[in-house]
Amino acid sequence: MCIPLVLLLWLLSIPFFINAAIPQPKGFLLNCGGPEFIIAENGLNFIPDHGYISVGNITSVKKPDVLPLLKTLRFFPDTASRKYCYTFPVIKGRKFLIRTTYYYGDFDGKKEPPVFDQIIEGTRWTIVNTTEDYANGLSSYYEIIVTAHRKSLSVCLARNENTVSCPFISALEVIYLKKSLYSSTDFDKYGLSMVARASFGSDEDIISYPDDAFNRDWQPFMDGNVAEKSHSNISTSGFWNIPPAKAFATAITASQAQTLTVKWPPFPLPDSIYYVAFYFQESRSPGVSVYSMEWPLKGQVEIVMNPREDMDVGPLINAGEIFQILPLGGRTVTRDVKAMEKLAKSLKNLPPDWNGDPCLPKQHSWTGVTCSEEKNTRIISLNLTSFGISGTLPKDIANLTAISSLWLGGNKLSGTIPDMSSLKALKSLHLEDNKLEGSIPQSLGVVPKLQEVFLQNNNLTGSIPNNLANKKEINLQVSGNNLSYGKE
Numbered sequence: 150m151c152i153p154l155v156l157l158l159w160l161l162s163i164p165f166f167i168n169a170a171i172p173q174p175k176g177f178l179l180n181c182g183g184p185e186f187i188i189a190e191n192g193l194n195f196i197p198d199h200g201y202i203s204v205g206n207i208t209s210v211k212k213p214d215v216l217p218l219l220k221t222l223r224f225f226p227d228t229a230s231r232k233y234c235y236t237f238p239v240i241k242g243r244k245f246l247i248r249t250t251y252y253y254g255d256f257d258g259k260k261e262p263p264v265f266d267q268i269i270e271g272t273r274w275t276i277v278n279t280t281e282d283y284a285n286g287l288s289s290y291y292e293i294i295v296t297a298h299r300k301s302l303s304v305c306l307a308r309n310e311n312t313v314s315c316p317f318i319s320a321l322e323v324i325y326l327k328k329s330l331y332s333s334t335d336f337d338k339y340g341l342s343m344v345a346r347a348s349f350g351s352d353e354d355i356i357s358y359p360d361d362a363f364n365r366d367w368q369p370f371m372d373g374n375v376a377e378k379s380h381s382n383i384s385t386s387g388f389w390n391i392p393p394a395k396a397f398a399t400a401i402t403a404s405q406a407q408t409l410t411v412k413w414p415p416f417p418l419p420d421s422i423y424y425v426a427f428y429f430q431e432s433r434s435p436g437v438s439v440y441s442m443e444w445p446l447k448g449q450v451e452i453v454m455n456p457r458e459d460m461d462v463g464p465l466i467n468a469g470e471i472f473q474i475l476p477l478g479g480r481t482v483t484r485d486v487k488a489m490e491k492l493a494k495s496l497k498n499l500p501p502d503w504n505g506d507p508c509l510p511k512q513h514s515w516t517g518v519t520c521s522e523e524k525n526t527r528i529i530s531l532n533l534t535s536f537g538i539s540g541t542l543p544k545d546i547a548n549l550t551a552i553s554s555l556w557l558g559g560n561k562l563s564g565t566i567p568d569m570s571s572l573k574a575l576k577s578l579h580l581e582d583n584k585l586e587g588s589i590p591q592s593l594g595v596v597p598k599l600q601e602v603f604l605q606n607n608n609l610t611g612s613i614p615n616n617l618a619n620k621k622e623i624n625l626q627v628s629g630n631n632l633s634y635g636k637e
């Protein structure tokens with residue numbers, strides 16, 4: 150049984166060697182739930198996803214004749230988690246194409262594809278509803294272009310508030326894009342969520358890698374207009390958005406002096422602002438022109454091209470892309486994010502949703518974390534009372550300068566209490582019923598707003614700092630430790 154399998158793999162990799170001149174796109178190509186790396190039909194290598202996510206269960210689709218990439222998947226049955234996140238180490242400031250692929254395949258035997266949400270960093274991106282594609286025997290994919298604002302980039306799934314179904318995912322791609330691509334958009338404030346991308350006048354296969362260096366899919370599109378094939382050689386590497394040269398091999402056109410009307414995309418659009426790019430090859434000269442803009446659109450879109458009166462050829466269009474311009478939902482301030490990441494590293498047995506943005510989207514903050522509602526989102530409270538967490542408190546906790554209550558009582562925390570003198574907003578500190586040791590830091594006495602300090606039932610030693618003991622109107626609980634009450 151083993152030999153044909155190996156042989157098959159070897160056979161499959163032949164086209165890959167032929168394509169070796171076009172490098173695999175830089176980034177992360179994940180075969181979700183997969184045990185080992187696979188080579189997709191277009192020669193791209195996909196690796197297993199377990200290095201980028203720590204939650205979820207894996208399974209495979211039982212149907213025969215399913216593409217290897219769609220065969221395995223990861224699903225998320227844990228209903229207590231507010232989100233399920235993949236995290237990627239990336240270069241800050243770079244632009245990425247993120248593509249999520251879903252093939253339900255009745256993996257759970259419920260005969261009904263789940264409906265759920267997708268989240269990028271702190272922004273709810275879209276709802277995932279694969280019902281129609283699945284009924285037609287197809288997989289579904291979603292694509293968005295975003296810039297990384299930190300050294301990590303998170304892609305999360307979450308339960309939708311109107312459904313009870315369990316999120317799943319088949320494949321995830323995070324691909325570095327050249328800076329020049331889609332550069333008219335302000336990626337500090339917006340993402341581009343793909344609506345349609347087409348190669349006009351084509352009835353052939355989808356164009357993707359290796360024709361498209363970034364593995365973008367260009368769907369064939371034909372309508373009642375004249376489809377034309379072109380045999381001229383063009384290089385598109387210098388063009389805005391770097392469309393694949395193959396997309397210029399076909400076009401939709403009209404005869405001389407006639408208006409060309411193309412109804413595309415072939416479905417109505419919801420009322421929104423869109424980024425639209427059209428790609429044309431000048432029929433008589435070897436150049437390509439790109440026309441791109443931002444436009445409010447709604448309903449069925451018609452592209453109408455009127456030829457100039459003196460032109461002896463009809464209008465022509467080769468390819469098009471349309472994206473919804475998605476306002477980003479904000480981010481937690483980096484200082485707080487870094488401190489929380491440090492905290493997450495030094496604590497064990499944390500809630501599984503401690504990944505992605507700690508505060509956003511609002512309904513999907515980390516369990517136990519409460520945040521401010523202002524534009525610069527800050528962490529204002531942390532409550533993991535009796536969560537069974539262990540580990541130590543890092544000194545970076547002192548960077549959560551907006552926090553007013555820190556409740557970590559009833560756990561198995563060990564180590565010492567770090568310096569918290571910078572926590573100017575801290576009113577309530579609960580560290581009771583843990584295994585903390587060492588002395589009570591002097592610095593607690595200078596936290597200006599502190600009203601409640603619960604440290605009972607730990608293993609603290611030494612004496613109570615005078616500045617803390619003498620603080621007015623403070624509720625200080627220290628019983629059940631090994632404190633000495635002599636003079637300091």
Ligand SMILES: *[C@@H]1O[C@H](CO)[C@@H](O)[C@H](O)[C@H]1NC(C)=O
Pocket residue numbers: 205206226
């Ligand atoms: C998911 O995995 C967990 C831990 O391995 C297991 O306890 C649970 O039964 C699994 N759930 C499903 C629905 O397979």
Ligand SMILES: *[C@@H]1O[C@H](CO)[C@@H](O)[C@H](O)[C@H]1NC(C)=O
Pocket residue numbers: 264278279280281311312
């Ligand atoms: C999912 O899509 C199907 C088919 O388009 C639709 O009937 C259904 O209402 C959608 N489900 C949700 C929760 O939006």
Ligand SMILES: *[C@@H]1O[C@H](CO)[C@@H](O)[C@H](O)[C@H]1NC(C)=O
Pocket residue numbers: 380381382
């Ligand atoms: C296209 O370019 C290739 C390589 O540059 C060349 O071999 C071929 O003859 C060209 N074809 C046409 C139709 O110009």
Ligand SMILES: *[C@@H]1O[C@H](CO)[C@@H](O)[C@H](O)[C@H]1NC(C)=O
Pocket residue numbers: 484487488491545548
């Ligand atoms: C916390 O703040 C200090 C001083 O500003 C800084 O050196 C340290 O790197 C910060 N910690 C984290 C995890 O960002």
Ligand SMILES: *[C@@H]1O[C@H](CO)[C@@H](O)[C@H](O)[C@H]1NC(C)=O
Pocket residue numbers: 532533534554556
């Ligand atoms: C923290 O959580 C515990 C247990 O759920 C609850 O009793 C307590 O009131 C919470 N504290 C704050 C400040 O919300």
Ligand SMILES: *[C@@H]1O[C@H](CO)[C@@H](O)[C@H](O)[C@H]1NC(C)=O
Pocket residue numbers: 584586608
């Ligand atoms: C408390 O600390 C002492 C000295 O470090 C140690 O011997 C003891 O086991 C600790 N007790 C608990 C309950 O952790």
Ligand SMILES: *[C@@H]1O[C@H](CO)[C@@H](O)[C@H](O)[C@H]1NC(C)=O
Pocket residue numbers: 608630631
């Ligand atoms: C307190 O210290 C004494 C003597 O050093 C030790 O025997 C005892 O176990 C300690 N108590 C706790 C709760 O660790």
